[in-house]
Amino acid sequence: MSNSAPNSSVSVVIPFFQRERGLLKRSVSSILDQEGVSNSQIIVVDDDSPISARDELSELIATTDSITVIEQENAGPGAARNAALDHIASDCTYIAFMDSDDWWESGFLKTAVDALDQGNDLFFCDTQRQSVEGTRFEWNKQEGLNLTPQEHQLLDASLETYRFDGDFFDYAIVRSNIISTSALVYRRSSKPELRFNTQLFNGQDRLFKLSLCQSITRVAFCAKTLVSEGLGVNIFDSAGWGTGKSLTLLTNYIRLAKCILATLTLTKAQRVHVNNQLQESRYSMVANLMHLIKSKQPIEWTRIWTTIKIDPLFAVFFLPNVMRLLLAKRSSSPQKT
Incomplete structure (x- = not known):
């Protein structure tokens, strides 16, 4: 990572529970390879994973001091994310999430930080999930609910970023699945106390996103597909x-x-x-x-x-x-x- 604005720091939260080797290393490597952003912290919470996060990341940890690994008894992804959120420094500017089998394109964080530095509180982009036809922006498309970039305020033509025009919370109530958690970056000061509901085994992400969206008014998005989503290990997917x-x-x-x-x-x-x-x-x-x-x-x-x-x-x-x-x-x- 290099050439970031020194005043904007990003903390990336990764809950980890995997049975397949190599996925976490790929995810973290994609963060370390981000272009134009250097002031970042990666917090991995090992949720009693069958594969040790420290073992998976040993080579990367030896090359950088930006990776922190927290180990805890298995409590689910929501509790793991909460442990990471509790660990984030109070002067952190932005918070991002990454599932341990997802990965970012090299320009993701620069695009997010650029949009957020323009006064927006939440950023997201389009994503592609493995074995699923179409990107998230193309899922459940229907009249009045499609996210058409040309209908929103252009922020940067080269980055294809826009500011959402309208009541985003109202939109998210119906289309919250348009935002992958791994494609979401938000301003920490917008709702610093926000945490995941650990009583939910599935849908924690949706409640978190809706709670966040209700607390903000300025939302930016990128029309590019900058995030790839893996298959996941959630039993509910099958x-x-x-x-x-x-x-x-x-x-x-x-x-x-x-x-x-x-x-x-x-x-x-x-x-x-x-x-x-x-x-x-x-x-x-x-x-x-x-x-x-x-x-x-x-x-x-x-x-x-x-x-x-x-x-x-x-x-x-x-x-x-x-x-x-x-x-x-x-x-x-x-x-x-």
Whole structure:
């Protein structure tokens, strides 16, 4: 790294739990290879990983003093990120995140810092995930929700950076998945106390991003794809429909929606949107449960009781959702003539 503005420092947070060697070294190397930025700190939190972070990074640690490794008992990625956030120096200007199997193009940090130094509080760019067609900016494209650069204020034509024109929090409520955590950099002073909710096993990122977006007004983005996302090790990524894992995932979706409703200040329209997502998660939970019963697969009933404890209305809407499911099956069945 070289030639950065001395007044802008960046701390990069990496939670680490991997079973495949070489991924973390690739991620950290991509940070060390950033062009135009030198004032940075890399904090890796080894969340009791089967592969030691120190062993993975031993060659890199020997060449630089910008890498810090923190070791802790396994507590999940949210707790690992929180440990790193607690370790960041108070005079740090910007905070970035990196998942341990993702990597940055060499111009990512320079583009982010340049946009943030112009008075913006949050920066993100487009990303490409392995084995997924299209970039994040292309996911779930629909009229009125597409991120069209030409509709926003140009910051730098050569870097293809723009300032978002409009209410970004309102946009993020519907399209929060447009921001990969590994493509997000924000001004620490915007919300220095913000931490990840460790009660969520999946969706911690979404709640964190929404909480951050509600606290800021100036958002910049880059139309270029500057981040590559790996496959990840999250069990939820392989939670297929109609499996026991899917019940765990849906319970967490319900918990996430309840957290959003309880912790964020929402407009009537935003609350309706989140409640609709909550209701769809309840319905999907019932549909998955009925499938497991019909196919005589094992069911973790404690998951159902946990869901009812989190969301008592799940029980209230259980029979209506069963009726909705039966009607949907009847309407999709071929009619006899």
